[in-house]
Amino acid sequence: MELDERKNIILKTIIRNYLDTGEPVGSRTISKYSGLNLSSATIRNEMSDLEELGYIEQPHTSAGRIPTDLGYRFYVDSIQQDSEKKLAASTNLMLERVERLEMLLKRIVKSLAADTDYAALISGPSIGNNKIKYLQLSVPEEGKILLILVMEGNVIRNELVTIPEKLDYETVRNLDIMLNNHLAGLSLEEINTSLVTDMMVQSGAHGESVKVVIDTVVELIEHDSENGEVFTSGAKNIFKYPELSDAVRATELITAFEEKEQLKELVKEVTTLSVVDGSDTGEVKVYIGGEGPVKNMQNCSLVTASYEMRDGMKGVIGVIGPKRMDYEKVMSTMQSMKEQMDRAFRDQQ
Amino acid sequence: MELDERKNIILKTIIRNYLDTGEPVGSRTISKYSGLNLSSATIRNEMSDLEELGYIEQPHTSAGRIPTDLGYRFYVDSIQQDSEKKLAASTNLMLERVERLEMLLKRIVKSLAADTDYAALISGPSIGNNKIKYLQLSVPEEGKILLILVMEGNVIRNELVTIPEKLDYETVRNLDIMLNNHLAGLSLEEINTSLVTDMMVQSGAHGESVKVVIDTVVELIEHDSENGEVFTSGAKNIFKYPELSDAVRATELITAFEEKEQLKELVKEVTTLSVVDGSDTGEVKVYIGGEGPVKNMQNCSLVTASYEMRDGMKGVIGVIGPKRMDYEKVMSTMQSMKEQMDRAFRDQQ
DNA sequence: GTTAGCAATCAAATGATTAGAGTGCTAACA
DNA sequence: TGTTAGCACTCTAATCATTTGATTGCTAAC
Numbered sequence: 127m128e129l130d131e132r133k134n135i136i137l138k139t140i141i142r143n144y145l146d147t148g149e150p151v152g153s154r155t156i157s158k159y160s161g162l163n164l165s166s167a168t169i170r171n172e173m174s175d176l177e178e179l180g181y182i183e184q185p186h187t188s189a190g191r192i193p194t195d196l197g198y199r200f201y202v203d204s205i206q207q208d209s210e211k212k213l214a215a216s217t218n219l220m221l222e223r224v225e226r227l228e229m230l231l232k233r234i235v236k237s238l239a240a241d242t243d244y245a246a247l248i249s250g251p252s253i254g255n256n257k258i259k260y261l262q263l264s265v266p267e268e269g270k271i272l273l274i275l276v277m278e279g280n281v282i283r284n285e286l287v288t289i290p291e292k293l294d295y296e297t298v299r300n301l302d303i304m305l306n307n308h309l310a311g312l313s314l315e316e317i318n319t320s321l322v323t324d325m326m327v328q329s330g331a332h333g334e335s336v337k338v339v340i341d342t343v344v345e346l347i348e349h350d351s352e353n354g355e356v357f358t359s360g361a362k363n364i365f366k367y368p369e370l371s372d373a374v375r376a377t378e379l380i381t382a383f384e385e386k387e388q389l390k391e392l393v394k395e396v397t398t399l400s401v402v403d404g405s406d407t408g409e410v411k412v413y414i415g416g417e418g419p420v421k422n423m424q425n426c427s428l429v430t431a432s433y434e435m436r437d438g439m440k441g442v443i444g445v446i447g448p449k450r451m452d453y454e455k456v457m458s459t460m461q462s463m464k465e466q467m468d469r470a471f472r473d474q475q
Numbered sequence: 476m477e478l479d480e481r482k483n484i485i486l487k488t489i490i491r492n493y494l495d496t497g498e499p500v501g502s503r504t505i506s507k508y509s510g511l512n513l514s515s516a517t518i519r520n521e522m523s524d525l526e527e528l529g530y531i532e533q534p535h536t537s538a539g540r541i542p543t544d545l546g547y548r549f550y551v552d553s554i555q556q557d558s559e560k561k562l563a564a565s566t567n568l569m570l571e572r573v574e575r576l577e578m579l580l581k582r583i584v585k586s587l588a589a590d591t592d593y594a595a596l597i598s599g600p601s602i603g604n605n606k607i608k609y610l611q612l613s614v615p616e617e618g619k620i621l622l623i624l625v626m627e628g629n630v631i632r633n634e635l636v637t638i639p640e641k642l643d644y645e646t647v648r649n650l651d652i653m654l655n656n657h658l659a660g661l662s663l664e665e666i667n668t669s670l671v672t673d674m675m676v677q678s679g680a681h682g683e684s685v686k687v688v689i690d691t692v693v694e695l696i697e698h699d700s701e702n703g704e705v706f707t708s709g710a711k712n713i714f715k716y717p718e719l720s721d722a723v724r725a726t727e728l729i730t731a732f733e734e735k736e737q738l739k740e741l742v743k744e745v746t747t748l749s750v751v752d753g754s755d756t757g758e759v760k761v762y763i764g765g766e767g768p769v770k771n772m773q774n775c776s777l778v779t780a781s782y783e784m785r786d787g788m789k790g791v792i793g794v795i796g797p798k799r800m801d802y803e804k805v806m807s808t809m810q811s812m813k814e815q816m817d818r819a820f821r822d823q824q
Numbered sequence: 825g826t827t828a829g830c831a832a833t834c835a836a837a838t839g840a841t842t843a844g845a846g847t848g849c850t851a852a853c854a
Numbered sequence: 855t856g857t858t859a860g861c862a863c864t865c866t867a868a869t870c871a872t873t874t875g876a877t878t879g880c881t882a883a884c
Contacts, residue, residue, distance in 0.1 A: 190846065266609070274633065499876095
């Protein structure tokens with residue numbers, strides 16, 4: 127059995143109706159609103175077929191039909207083909223002004239949540255496979271070294287390092303130069319044991335201190351690539367949708383939004399997935415039910431897009447809502463956000 | 476009418492019972508469990524008095540009594556007087572190991588939430604009225620300056636500043652020295668216009684760049700004192716308590732826990748309140764219903780304590796739960812956490 | 825001052841009935 | 855062969871009356 131044009135229209139009508147009302151839709155409704163001029167009996171036959179094909183299902187005998195995950199997938203794909211994406215009215219971010227990146231991200235995620243009425247997240251660009259530009263040591267007090275690490279793209283990290291000896295200004299300066307000579311321009315993978323031993327040997331009596339500093343550098347980069355910040359907004363929107371608000375699911379989402387660990391995992395997967403896909407990187411993507419990175423959120427869908435900053439650093443924006451979500455609006459809002467951000471970051475360079 | 480010994484006992488029994496069961500308690504229950512050997516009729520008379528005094532109330536006719544905010548206050552105060560605080564079993568934090576402050580705070584707040592089963596928060600120590608130790612400039616690329624700000628207590632902040640001119644290494648070095656001469660040892664309030672003008676004049680042609688840098692310094696400190704980080708854990712615990720889980724209150728709490736702005740406000744108020752009180756700083760405090768900093772959380776109580784790091788920098792830990800909360804357990808857990816933290820930070824120095 | 829007893833009150837549970845929406849099937853129709 | 859009208863059947867959700875049980879306040883007796 128195939129999905130002919132008529133089944134196609136009926137299925138879309140069912141889903142659109144269900145997205146609107148949240149109620150299972152019956153044959154009579156479709157008979158009236160599909161524009162096909164068919165009686166409810168005929169529709170019933172077709173619906174029976176659609177159910178057999180796995181696109182819709184009945185919550186219980188005497189109820190109408192609701193879309194299955196496969197049904198949603200069909201719907202979302204068919205939206206994406208309708209390339210005449212009429213962009214949704216979304217907040218103009220006015221990204222021209224320079225401000226702290228953190229503030230900027232928070233503002234973006236906030237309007238994303240406000241525009242869509244779902245929960246939104248944004249990941250800051252992570253330094254990940256980035257290269258060290260330079261580092262800088264100073265001595266805030268005896269026995270400690272303040273390490274400043276500047277990565278390509280001017281991402282800056284600092285850490286206070288406790289060293290096992292007291293070093294004078296001149297020595298620290300020399301170590302600083304030596305470290306820069308060896309490390310500048312390298313990425314995390316390129317820092318191997320032989321290189322470290324090399325530096326330790328070269329710094330003679332201060333080998334131990336140098337080791338501590340290098341370890342800290344490695345730690346900082348690793349920590350950051352696993353731990354790129356994620357901001358969220360609109361978690362409360364979850365409560366607007368009765369099909370989710372029951373304790374279990376709410377708890378899951380709330381925990382995810384509080385602990386952020388799961389969200390970071392999610393961001394990571396989305397990033398790597400889009401790299402694997404290759405071709406359509408940057409496109410808006412939809413994960414329905416437990417698809418892709420959205421494990422254990424059976425009743426939610428996730429819409430993502432990635433944006434690009436200077437130096438090829440990428441971040442992800444996403445919206446999480448119930449499976450019964452206004453996909454068209456969310457997808458086009460997302461698209462418009464992404465474009466605004468890409469443009470702003472490009473111009474700002 | 477006064478609170479004599481008998482009323483005292485009855486009131487405590489009512490509250491303890493209500494905390495246990497969450498159900499309004501009736502006269503018969505008290506008659507059985509108070510240990511006073513009084514009939515329910517007598518208890519009824521006393522309860523009627525207690526209601527008139529404002530300690531308890533009836534949700535509706537034919538229901539038992541529940542404590543009012545005043546009742547809770549009485550109960551909490553009477554706990555605090557029972558100075559034989561049997562410390563609750565709380566996670567041993569094993570704070571000896573040095574780790575990143577952020578990680579440490581997250582771990583603490585997590586076990587606080589786990590131990591109490593309520594939502595917990597912790598504020599990192601803020602630099603607030605702290606003094607500048609030194610600052611450091613470097614040039615990651617033309618037209619930009621990397622500003623590193625080190626405060627007393629080795630709190631470090633950095634920011635990339637865009638300046639209106641290209642400066643060579645030597646000039647930046649001189650500006651660095653000049654800025655340190657003027658700013659080192661000062662707190663935010665001491666940076667006034669005349670000082671700024673002074674520095675601008677002294678740096679001649681580079682006055683504009685200096686101004687931008689100083690502005691950034693001020694911004695960093697201000698931003699931080701308003702924005703000291705707050706970590707939370709256990710927001711999901713809110714759903715364990717049916718009296719809170721209905722949408723409105725849940726939404727309020729969830730938003731507060733996501734946006735953190737309200738929590739920061741709260742932390743700020745707790746900190747300033749305890750400064751005003753003076754004497755009993757550092758004690759565990761309880762705010763019931765809308766008391767103190769817990770505006771718009773009519774159905775919650777807040778238990779707080781402040782901890783101290785080196786250099787007198789203070790932070791706050793807190794637990795938010797329903798008014799019907801196990802005050803004894805929370806208060807003693809809090810006390811023990813606070814002590815562990817104080818001890819650890821003192822020893823670690 | 826304390827208590828037993830009793831009527832009055834009210835929320836919450838129970839159960840029966842009804843209304844309504846929807847399906848599947850069959851037979852008739854074009 | 856595809857479409858439709860009609861009808862019996864199913865199941866949920868709403869409604870309403872009734873019952874149950876907990877609790878109070880009051881009064882009169884101890």
